Amino acid sequence: MVAAATVLDGVAHRTPVLTSRTLDARIGARVLMKSEHLQRVGAFKFRGAFHAISRLAPGTPVVAYSSGNHAQAVALAARLRGSPATIVMPSDAPAAKRAATEGYGATVVEYDRATGDRVAIAARVAAKSGAHLVAPFDDPDVIAGQGTAALELCADHDLDVLVVPLGGGGLLAGSLLATPDRVRTYGVEPTAGDDWVRSLAAGRRIAISQPQTVADSLATVAPGELTWPIVSARAAGVVAVTDGELVDAVRFALDRLHQVVEPGGAAGLAALLAGKVPDVAGRTVGVILSGGNIGADRLTALLR
């Protein structure tokens, strides 16, 4: 974790920690918002991608599959390390995200979301070009990179509680490895995609069908292989929030914090605002605002 922090020093932003008297009064706690929506590429994903790619020999080709923040993160990290990058994206990916990914110099390979298999396509690219696959969360170096956000927050503040968005579990697992044991750390996922809640109840990884949720960045179908044992052993709990609660949090961030946070990135804030995080009264509560790539058009559609 400290090694990852050293690698990221001067490359990733040490993102600001925002506070709000209004939020504190509403929650009844001191809330510290680690603002990863202000990270490079607009999400914490840059941390894990850069750390993973920095462990490869300079110039090693890389490949990743993602239609979202991980795509841009790998593309930028690869450019900074002089690595050619191929990103496997669905043909219906938003034009802006594709343009941003290409803008960082990556080659985009399209697939049909209905009929294609992005994992197989990425594996083919890897086999053909010798490219290294940068996994979105199931990679120890990615997990360690993501943990540096919580590491920075804990270096500057004594937290009682930490609340982070939960998709595949890279951010949560990294945060759990980065925070002192006494910090109660919660993951927050959408109720429409509650694979973690179900898995923890069952005591084993449960797969669900593809979730439909406004939090596209958290719409995973099962806990990760590497993230599952860390999260199940160490997390204080996993909380689910509805799409309505996610939109309320996006609106609160916009109206009261003057910050643009995407629905998935606002999951921790949503859980706090909905009163779903246990025992926060009077505590110092960290929350990671993990991404801000929603764009004016989707934002206006969401809030209309």
Next chain:
Amino acid sequence: MVAAATVLDGVAHRTPVLTSRTLDARIGARVLMKSEHLQRVGAFKFRGAFHAISRLAPGTPVVAYSSGNHAQAVALAARLRGSPATIVMPSDAPAAKRAATEGYGATVVEYDRATGDRVAIAARVAAKSGAHLVAPFDDPDVIAGQGTAALELCADHDLDVLVVPLGGGGLLAGSLLATPDRVRTYGVEPTAGDDWVRSLAAGRRIAISQPQTVADSLATVAPGELTWPIVSARAAGVVAVTDGELVDAVRFALDRLHQVVEPGGAAGLAALLAGKVPDVAGRTVGVILSGGNIGADRLTALLR
């Protein structure tokens, strides 16, 4: 100015300075954004209001007329100083702004925008209750308070250029008093309300009819009596931006900076993005993002 900074220390936020590689590349300069939309009440106006009220005997009643950021600024500043506050607001003021003003404990007196005279009403309140009128810009203590934003920015960074939104001129006049002479400082107003551009061309204060612009916070009809001599003597220039350029800047802030800035608050950024600020290439350019109180509903309407 230093006295105002001392008074505001620990009361106003020392707001963060945001940067963006994307913006720097677009402008061809190093741009430092002093983020007064993250100030208390969401605008720099808190600085001037608190400074002015702090100069009165504690508990002195105050009165102000405003439907916008100055209303909330005076209401909060008065509450913090134990002063009863009366705010004269038009009857069609947005419910949210009225609620926020009342939420800070101020008494709201309504007037009809078509038939009423807010200045006269405020004067009557002052005469009856002995309340001190806190002017929105034509007050030396208000001007000094507003200047502390630029003072903080210049304390931490060597600027070549500073660009600030321009309505009545309180922020620009304060900034001109706060910055070293070698910093070229520009004001930016909406083209629909170009009273400053016309006045500077004429060499005297020119009044225009009530401007219709998306930048409601900059819709003044004439330069201020106190701000005019400071601005006309010291400013490097005044630039006008169209409503379209203002909306483009709001959208850029949202999409690329993940910040919510109201149209008037984005005027400096708009002028930079539109290439209207002279000789910025390769320079260190400060810009004040001066307010963020637009709200989800107006924002979505603006960007639709």
